[in-house]
Amino acid sequence: MPKKDYNWIIGCLTLVLSLAILFGGQFLWNKYAVANPINKMFQNINGVESVTVGRLNEQGKNNEKVKIYVKLNNVSNLQNLYSEITDGLKQVDGGKKYDIVIQDTRTPELEQFYYTIHYYVQEAIFTGNFAAMADHITAKAVSAGVDAQIYVDTKNIYLKMTRGTAEMYVIVPRDASSQGGK
Incomplete structure (x- = not known):
């Protein structure tokens, strides 16, 4: 095999491997550093049925907000619940901005x-x-x-x-x- 072809193959493999490591690292960071602490915080809040933390790469390059989808059910006082959610998110990571998307059973x-x-x-x-x-x-x-x-x-x-x-x-x-x- 000529030396030029060999360099292209190694370059392409290096690029693919680098991208796989970068995207894998982003996935792991999003799961363990962002989603897990938020999920643990929501487990103690009455009225919250489920929580899904959006992936960071769906947020856009200039948007630093993390989308959190919160499914509510049988909430007795929405104001108190929302305050509890926002206060809990500040304790989990005070510097990050969150976009809370409420999901319900609307008709x-x-x-x-x-x-x-x-x-x-x-x-x-x-x-x-x-x-x-x-x-x-x-x-x-x-x-x-x-x-x-x-x-x-x-x-x-x-x-x-x-x-x-x-x-x-x-x-x-x-x-x-x-x-x-x-």
Whole structure:
């Protein structure tokens, strides 16, 4: 075999081996340094059914946020649960930014109900009249046969809508630059 062909084969093998080591290292780091501590933290929180930590390479090059998919079930107080989640994530790794994606058992009827009331939520964010928002949402919920729980704190508005066995959780940031659950 000529020496030139031999150098190309070694170069290609070296490149493939280097890429395999780099991607394998990233996978192991994501699993053991990011996902495992987060999963352990979520095991102690009531109302959290399951947690999935997104892979870092799906985040994009300039986005340093780690996506965390949290499936909720039978949450008694969404505001307390969300505070417990965000406080726990700060303790696991205070410097990292997380994008919490809430998964629930929503139905098209609950989504339609949310679309009819989200104007009240946006209006309350702009005007600060959260009592009127709660009254309007409660009235709409009674007429639609939906059980709605509304919580407000300095950062977010928390909505839990239940109809039968279906539940829908929505966290709306009060500040457009704030991070909320989707």
